[in-house]
Amino acid sequence: MITIVCSTNRNDALSYQISLLYQQVLADLGAESEILNLNDLPADFAFSALYENSGKNEQFNTFSTHMSQAQKYVFIVPEYNGSFPGVLKTFIDGLEYPNTFKNKKCALVGLSSGVQGGGLALSHLTDIFNYCGMNVLALKPKLARIEAHIDGDFQITNNLYMQLLKEQAEKFIEF
Amino acid sequence: MITIVCSTNRNDALSYQISLLYQQVLADLGAESEILNLNDLPADFAFSALYENSGKNEQFNTFSTHMSQAQKYVFIVPEYNGSFPGVLKTFIDGLEYPNTFKNKKCALVGLSSGVQGGGLALSHLTDIFNYCGMNVLALKPKLARIEAHIDGDFQITNNLYMQLLKEQAEKFIEF
Amino acid sequence: MITIVCSTNRNDALSYQISLLYQQVLADLGAESEILNLNDLPADFAFSALYENSGKNEQFNTFSTHMSQAQKYVFIVPEYNGSFPGVLKTFIDGLEYPNTFKNKKCALVGLSSGVQGGGLALSHLTDIFNYCGMNVLALKPKLARIEAHIDGDFQITNNLYMQLLKEQAEKFIEF
Amino acid sequence: MITIVCSTNRNDALSYQISLLYQQVLADLGAESEILNLNDLPADFAFSALYENSGKNEQFNTFSTHMSQAQKYVFIVPEYNGSFPGVLKTFIDGLEYPNTFKNKKCALVGLSSGVQGGGLALSHLTDIFNYCGMNVLALKPKLARIEAHIDGDFQITNNLYMQLLKEQAEKFIEF
Numbered sequence: 001m002i003t004i005v006c007s008t009n010r011n012d013a014l015s016y017q018i019s020l021l022y023q024q025v026l027a028d029l030g031a032e033s034e035i036l037n038l039n040d041l042p043a044d045f046a047f048s049a050l051y052e053n054s055g056k057n058e059q060f061n062t063f064s065t066h067m068s069q070a071q072k073y074v075f076i077v078p079e080y081n082g083s084f085p086g087v088l089k090t091f092i093d094g095l096e097y098p099n100t101f102k103n104k105k106c107a108l109v110g111l112s113s114g115v116q117g118g119g120l121a122l123s124h125l126t127d128i129f130n131y132c133g134m135n136v137l138a139l140k141p142k143l144a145r146i147e148a149h150i151d152g153d154f155q156i157t158n159n160l161y162m163q164l165l166k167e168q169a170e171k172f173i174e175f
Numbered sequence: 176m177i178t179i180v181c182s183t184n185r186n187d188a189l190s191y192q193i194s195l196l197y198q199q200v201l202a203d204l205g206a207e208s209e210i211l212n213l214n215d216l217p218a219d220f221a222f223s224a225l226y227e228n229s230g231k232n233e234q235f236n237t238f239s240t241h242m243s244q245a246q247k248y249v250f251i252v253p254e255y256n257g258s259f260p261g262v263l264k265t266f267i268d269g270l271e272y273p274n275t276f277k278n279k280k281c282a283l284v285g286l287s288s289g290v291q292g293g294g295l296a297l298s299h300l301t302d303i304f305n306y307c308g309m310n311v312l313a314l315k316p317k318l319a320r321i322e323a324h325i326d327g328d329f330q331i332t333n334n335l336y337m338q339l340l341k342e343q344a345e346k347f348i349e350f
Numbered sequence: 351m352i353t354i355v356c357s358t359n360r361n362d363a364l365s366y367q368i369s370l371l372y373q374q375v376l377a378d379l380g381a382e383s384e385i386l387n388l389n390d391l392p393a394d395f396a397f398s399a400l401y402e403n404s405g406k407n408e409q410f411n412t413f414s415t416h417m418s419q420a421q422k423y424v425f426i427v428p429e430y431n432g433s434f435p436g437v438l439k440t441f442i443d444g445l446e447y448p449n450t451f452k453n454k455k456c457a458l459v460g461l462s463s464g465v466q467g468g469g470l471a472l473s474h475l476t477d478i479f480n481y482c483g484m485n486v487l488a489l490k491p492k493l494a495r496i497e498a499h500i501d502g503d504f505q506i507t508n509n510l511y512m513q514l515l516k517e518q519a520e521k522f523i524e525f
Numbered sequence: 526m527i528t529i530v531c532s533t534n535r536n537d538a539l540s541y542q543i544s545l546l547y548q549q550v551l552a553d554l555g556a557e558s559e560i561l562n563l564n565d566l567p568a569d570f571a572f573s574a575l576y577e578n579s580g581k582n583e584q585f586n587t588f589s590t591h592m593s594q595a596q597k598y599v600f601i602v603p604e605y606n607g608s609f610p611g612v613l614k615t616f617i618d619g620l621e622y623p624n625t626f627k628n629k630k631c632a633l634v635g636l637s638s639g640v641q642g643g644g645l646a647l648s649h650l651t652d653i654f655n656y657c658g659m660n661v662l663a664l665k666p667k668l669a670r671i672e673a674h675i676d677g678d679f680q681i682t683n684n685l686y687m688q689l690l691k692e693q694a695e696k697f698i699e700f
Contacts, residue, residue: 131257
């Protein structure tokens with residue numbers, strides 16, 4: 001079972017559509033997955049679930065337990081201000097350290113409206129997950145100008161993008 | 176007027192004490208400053224003040240206006256999970272883009288309980304602020320093992336650390 | 351006087367053509383500059399001019415003295431293997447530390463055949479120059495797919511690219 | 526067979542001693558290894574073996590073939606100017622792309638005279654190797670102030686450092 005993390009709390013995020021699409025890519029390869037959407041986090045979790053309040057927010061605890069029990073993660077990461085969404089890092093800051101990610105595995109996908117595709121976002125995240133003891137798959141697709149490569153049904157119309165996602169998913173299943 | 180940003184929302188944060196100390200260092204050099212503490216942010220700002228809710232949270236708007244009007248910033252940044260606190264990036268994600276930081280100047284101070292002193296945190300932040308069009312002072316003190324170098328009155332007992340902060344403050348005033 | 355560093359030792363490098371073009375951009379703004387081309391380095395400098403051989407290679411010493419006396423640098427940086435050319439870092443490793451770059455200023459331009467435009471290369475270089483005490487201008491144009499945006503006379507045909515270079519040059523002159 | 530790369534061309538480098546020590550750590554775990562020392566590279570390889578001269582330097586070709594045939598690498602990386610040695614990147618720039626590292630695995634060890642232990646060096650290298658398609662083990666020991674933690678027989682006297690190297694070697698054998 002692979003946990004796909006939609007790494008923003010934005011409503012109607014394109015990242016959620018890409019999460020659904022990634023789930024289908026995995027299903028086509030015979031791999032089961034679930035989506036964890038940061039949009040479902042309690043609104044005040046940055047204050048009510050961190051530091052001395054760690055463990056006190058029941059709704060957040062559900063997320064935290066879920067993340068602790070998972071073994072493999074795919075993070076779908078939109079680029080905000082040249083890096084990952086702050087809410088993703090705040091979420092990580094609220095999880096149990098060091099056991100949540102230690103000796104586990106993840107794959108990263110970047111997306112952006114602009115031309116960078118989240119290159120720096122994925123570099124920063126790799127630093128963070130390596131620090132947490134989690135191995136990161138080398139292949140990290142960067143889906144730049146995502147709006148131009150997705151159709152009205154939220155299917156990716158760029159063949160290279162689809163090929164990269166499939167290649168990543170195949171490698172990740174064996175990682 | 177320099178705006179010192181205490182870059183965590185943790186209660187009783189050491190970063191706040193370092194912010195006070197930095198304010199004194201600046202005052203000794205004749206520079207006026209104020210402290211903006213992320214602990215004072217509205218608890219649900221990650222949801223109530225970002226994206227389609229931008230501008231709708233009056234309490235957050237006060238912070239946002241304040242940041243827009245400032246010209247020079249010092250960020251006091253504790254290391255969380257090998258990088259900066261997620262709440263700092265979420266705060267940045269809520270500010271007006273691209274006008275908040277464009278063509279402005281900042282200085283960064285890292286602190287950590289561990290041995291790294293926030294080296295990667297400051298590298299990641301430099302990427303983000305450069306992306307936002309803000310120049311970052313090259314000298315970025317990294318105060319590793321901070322608890323061992325601070326006394327009961329929250330004064331830094333490590334001469335090298337104090338020297339680095341003063342040197343940074345001097346350079347930043349002229350930056 | 352601004353020193354433009356053509357940051358590769360490749361023969362007939364596009365980076366050299368961009369260096370010439372940048373020199374013209376600066377001239378149009380009334381700023382004098384010179385080009386230092388890493389292609390002119392002695393072929394064995396990585397062994398004959400570093401470490402215990404520091405100062406012993408007369409040809410390298412000319413470069414080293416030149417870099418020490420300069421105050422402002424523009425680095426034209428092609429992307430090799432997802433970062434800057436190794437020869438640029440080897441060159442830096444052969445310069446006098448910490449005096450060569452301390453308290454000086456630089457601007458960075460990235461170029462690539464691929465879609466990234468050297469984003470990570472410029473991030474890594476910013477870390478290195480900040481470590482050396484040199485301030486790096488926030489605006490760092492990333493000229494992706496450069497071959498598609500340059501004509502037979504080595505003029506840039508992409509208006510956005512030219513605009514970014516001019517904006518950077520203007521800011522750098524005042525930096 | 527694991528290839529240990531002593532990632533500097535400095536004579537009598539401490540990195541070479543750490544390479545020998547790492548070889549012993551691997552041997553104690555039953556893993557065979559060999560050391561490839563960048564000090565043995567032809568002095569002018571940056572000019573005679575790269576770009577249009579690729580494949581023309583017989584001495585370099587031996588290194589290149591060796592690297593192409595290897596499957597797992599440990600890089601022992603001293604910190605120079607806040608990052609890795611330039612000669613390591615120049616060496617990488619001379620290897621066959623993209624086949625040398627694609628779908629292979631590596632582990633990184635940082636060392637420094639100063640307090641950082643090569644943290645940024647390892648972050649930059651991770652970006653580069655990921656770009657080349659090589660998976661990097663999350664655990665990357667950073668041996669700061671190395672001279673203070675090594676004895677006259679080049680044995681590491683710091684228990685934590687030895688423990689980290691052993692833990693890394695164990696994980697890498699199974700990676």
